[in-house]
Amino acid sequence: MKVRKAVIPAAGFGTRFLPISKAVPKEMLPLVDKPVIQYVVEEAVDSGITDILIVISRSKRAIEEHFHPIMELETELEAKGRTEDVETLRRLQSMARIHFIWQPKMGGLGDAILYAKDHVGDEPFAVLLGDTVVTTKDASRPVTRQLADVVEQHGGSAVALQEVSAEKVSRYGILGGDEIAPGLIRARQFVEKPKPEAAPSRLAVSARYVLSARIFDHLEKTPKGKGGELQLTDAMASLMHEEALHGLRYDGQRHDIGNKLDFIKANLYFGLQREDIGGALREYVNSLAAGVV
Ligand code: G1P
Numbered sequence: 001m002k003v004r005k006a007v008i009p010a011a012g013f014g015t016r017f018l019p020i021s022k023a024v025p026k027e028m029l030p031l032v033d034k035p036v037i038q039y040v041v042e043e044a045v046d047s048g049i050t051d052i053l054i055v056i057s058r059s060k061r062a063i064e065e066h067f068h069p070i071m072e073l074e075t076e077l078e079a080k081g082r083t084e085d086v087e088t089l090r091r092l093q094s095m096a097r098i099h100f101i102w103q104p105k106m107g108g109l110g111d112a113i114l115y116a117k118d119h120v121g122d123e124p125f126a127v128l129l130g131d132t133v134v135t136t137k138d139a140s141r142p143v144t145r146q147l148a149d150v151v152e153q154h155g156g157s158a159v160a161l162q163e164v165s166a167e168k169v170s171r172y173g174i175l176g177g178d179e180i181a182p183g184l185i186r187a188r189q190f191v192e193k194p195k196p197e198a199a200p201s202r203l204a205v206s207a208r209y210v211l212s213a214r215i216f217d218h219l220e221k222t223p224k225g226k227g228g229e230l231q232l233t234d235a236m237a238s239l240m241h242e243e244a245l246h247g248l249r250y251d252g253q254r255h256d257i258g259n260k261l262d263f264i265k266a267n268l269y270f271g272l273q274r275e276d277i278g279g280a281l282r283e284y285v286n287s288l289a290a291g292v293v
Helices: 036-046 062-069 072-078 084-094 108-112 141-152 167-173 215-221 232-239 259-272 278-289
Strands: 005-009 051-056 096-101 124-129 133-137 157-162 173-181 186-192 203-211 245-250 252-254
Touching: 005 036, 005 108, 005 133, 036 051, 036 062, 036 124, 036 133, 036 141, 051 062, 062 084, 062 096, 072 084, 108 167, 108 215, 108 232, 124 141, 133 141, 133 203, 141 157, 141 245, 157 173, 167 173, 167 203, 173 245, 186 232, 203 245, 203 252, 215 232, 252 259, 259 278
Parallel strands: 005 051, 005 124, 051 096, 157 245
Antiparallel strands: 124 203, 133 252, 157 203, 173 186, 173 203, 186 245
């Protein structure tokens, strides 16, 4: 079955990024001139997704406004002959069918995904965490596309993996299993934020999933886990006893915008690649590093 739908959880408070995240959704913070969530939506679209459900909550309405047309603005830009800006706005609104749903209480990632049950129905779907941009070495094959290929070929579900250091395993969902092809791991264990001594490996889930719709049955019967929240990892570990779960070590980079240092690094990363400002930014960074400014 083709993967056509995606869910983007974007309801979390962003407590690692206060005070800015109090009234401004962390997903709306810019990487140069585009909000983080636009990069995430573009990754989904470039992976063949045509329908996107964004899970939001209080203080997140700016995300809805970003993807909805504002006719008056378009008319005004058109009257001024700013056709390029009009096209940018129209592309933003026509990339995919984008829907929103409200998560009333912060019950964890698993709880956020459960709100997508009726919308997703009975087909495999992608999950892209709304505060993380993932870039791949081969830009024509976004990580969500690579996961969809795994699921379309092997069935079940798949997650993106990156190796982390032993002291960082307690920050992630950690997957253990057997490597059945280069970079492809058939999961045997999946644990949310284990202590280093209990971790089955150092392979951490990296903000991207393609899930079988059967995950919803497991989310409904999974008890609250780490932090008193419904953990997607726990429901996937339960589903793993019925259907295959694969982990894919991808060749690329994860930019977690939910924390301050990585946000600034990501702005440099994307800024340096830009044709319009890249050269000048490189000069500035070099002079900063040399202690000239
Ligand atoms: C969530 C997941 C975790 C995953 C991480 C990064 O944790 O629960 O399994 O490894 O995202 O993708 P959070 O960062 O929301 O605490």
